[in-house]
Amino acid sequence: MRAARIHAYGTIDDIRFEDVREPVIGLDDVLVRVEAAALNPMDNKLMAGYLKDFFPLAFPYTLGTDLAGTVVATGALVAGISPGDKVIARTDPTAGGAFAELAAVPARLVARVSPDLALASLAGLPTAAGSAWQALFEAAAIRPGQSVLIHAGAGGVGSFAVQLASLAGAHVTATASAANLDLVHALGAKKVIDYRHEDFAAISPTADVVIDTIGGETLERSLGIIRPGGKLIGLSAPFDTEAAKARGIDAQFLFHQSDAGRLAAVAALAVEDRLQIVVGRQFPLADTIDAFRLLLKGGARGKILVRP
Ligand SMILES: NC(=O)c1ccc[n+]([C@@H]2O[C@H](COP(=O)([O-])OP(=O)(O)OC[C@H]3O[C@@H](n4cnc5c(N)ncnc54)[C@H](OP(=O)(O)O)[C@@H]3O)[C@@H](O)[C@H]2O)c1
Known part of the structure; x- marks a missing residue:
């Protein structure tokens, strides 16, 4: 072969x-x-x-x-x-x-x-949707009505995270480049910020949860928009969580673990045409x-x- x-x-x-x-x-x-x-x-x-x-x-x-x-x-x-x-x-x-x-x-x-x-x-589906599911429902345990900011909403992980958080009843804000703003809106984000031309940290609503696949400055600046008691889930690389703790934010690096049960859950949503x-x-x-x-x-x- x-x-x-x-x-x-x-x-x-x-x-x-x-x-x-x-x-x-x-x-x-x-x-x-x-x-x-x-x-x-x-x-x-x-x-x-x-x-x-x-x-x-x-x-x-x-x-x-x-x-x-x-x-x-x-x-x-x-x-x-x-x-x-x-x-x-x-x-x-x-x-x-x-x-x-x-x-x-x-x-x-x-x-x-x-x-x-x-x-x-x-x-x-497997890595991207599995990571989005693990971040939202296992690490952040999001609840209906919460405000969730998802960076890179047009990316593999982000496109599933936007949809899953919206399905769960969260108010979703996402970042994306100009060419992808419409797509990310269509996936369920209420507000989409053009990260190349707008300052997300200045215009994003206060967030209960941030899902970040970018890291670096994006992750650091996200701390400023999370309410005390909120959560920051970073996926790009392990990071220092002390600055987050000092602000009363629960920050964690998530390492995706393969799981057939999680895979079956996202596949079922795709079968029902609820996950694009x-x-x-x-x-x-x-x-x-x-x-x-x-x-x-x-x-x-x-x-x-x-x-x-
Ligand atoms: N820890 C884990 O277990 C785990 C699991 C899955 C993924 N990851 C990591 O997460 C990262 C993303 O993975 P992916 O599969 O989603 O990648 P991907 O499909 O390649 O998507 C990357 C996205 O990043 C966006 N982007 C680039 N710079 C940005 C910025 N400054 N602000 C906002 N968005 C920006 C791009 O948006 P535009 O095209 O709109 O510019 C693109 O849609 C990778 O580093 C990957 O290794 C980690």
């Missing part, structure tokens, strides 16, 4: 599109014929070696964690998933394997989805390097997919 792999830590120019042996499944794995896989900024961080203390890679490493496809075989101990089932999954980042024609995934990381849905776009999966661009698997170039350049508006 064909797969996009790296043979050492490096840059996107080190990605190779190669003929490799089909994966062999373990007793508790399922073998999935990949219909689409989604890029995440984490794929680039893994490739560069930035995350090697958490996720040490073994080479050659097949890139990609988020996939949608059809089960073609199951290990002897797998229950509840059968060949022919349509599924989505987020593989363990250390294992990767999504940017390939076939992927072996532990059954505990797989969620079945309705056969009626367009399968490819569902590949955009914004797909920016799709590339053939052979053009994975071009897909990464777009990810790094920015401006894709939603998820970037590769299709075997």
